[in-house]
Amino acid sequence: MSTSFQDSKQSLQERLHTLLTRLSDTSEILKKWPDTKGSDTTIHIKTTDKLINSIERIVDGIKLVEEKVNCVPTGESSGTDKDLPSKLRQIAIPLDLLDMMDYAGGLNPDCFARGLMEEAQRQMGNLKRRKMSMDMLAHFIQNGMKDREEKLQKIRSLDEKIAAADKREAEKESKQSVENFAAAVSKKRKRDDDDVDLDAPATKR
Template sequence: MVNPNSNGSIAENARQFQDQLHRLLSKLTDTTDFIKNWPEAKGGDGSMHVERTSQLITKIHTTVQMLQRVEGFLQKDAALRETFLQCRIPLDLLDMLDSSKVNPDLFARGLLREALGQLAGLKRRKLALELLGGAITSGITGVPATQASAENVPSVKEEPTMNDEKDASKKRNIEQLEESSPVDDVEADTTTRKKIKLEHENEPEL
């Protein structure tokens, strides 16, 4: 927990704070073992329980005093307090806190921070895989999708139909008639026009 790169005063406060934490944890462990090894009363003699209860109360008072000292270190040094709050709690310690119901709020916040960290890692992996997939696809195809689709469209060549040829023939006959018809011979012109009209009407429909 102590940062060797810190200046002298901060490093000294961190060492003292770490030492107080070790003492507090040792006292908590001692008190827990004392409660676990609580003897059973034999017969109707309750003096043993009275003595053990007095010892337990003394241990609890000592633990509270040591906890107040730790809090005092944190109140004096804002930078040390911020560093302590940012420390990550091991999952095994969180499991122990949850099983013992010591501090469920601390357990929940620790698990939430761990879950958010894992979620951020999964998002980074997903983004990297998407970029890799795009690069592989671009390397395989070699051309944009729009250009490839335009090149695959077959060209359609238009061919003249029978109706188009028939219309063109009619148009040529009319143009020839207009060019060859004399202006002063109206009867001959009318007869020729009727003849051409009859020829086209008698043509079989396709």
């Protein structure tokens, strides 16, 4: 572990600059990777060792930044370092390294405003999608209720037609029964009259 990583007095900005410097140094190693001269690969071994050491320094630099961001404030910490972890945790907007380098006694206004606008647009997009979903759901429910009402209306109309047909059939049967009864009474009266006519001559004799 490097000595700078153990130095808790470094500010976050200093640690970020250190990390970026180490990243830049590693990039230069990769850009200037030497060509092989004949069958001699010694140069590659040396350059690889140099690259590995540079990567290890980058890892230490990342730990150095994480230590400051995630640190628990102590009495020896400055006011800026005390407020930084809590402010970073309270913000739902991700900040990249360059934006964090703009930190100085508070979050960079431009960075915060950009992030806030992006977050607001994201939430507005979510609300619009939810509203669209609710509108679609309401439309489906309304159509379903309309279809159900139409089906119920058809069923009621059919029931009314069936009831009317049953009523007409009942009236027809009732009328037929009355007619049959009247015919039976008429036949009975006729038979009674015939019987009276047959009995009349016998009475005269």
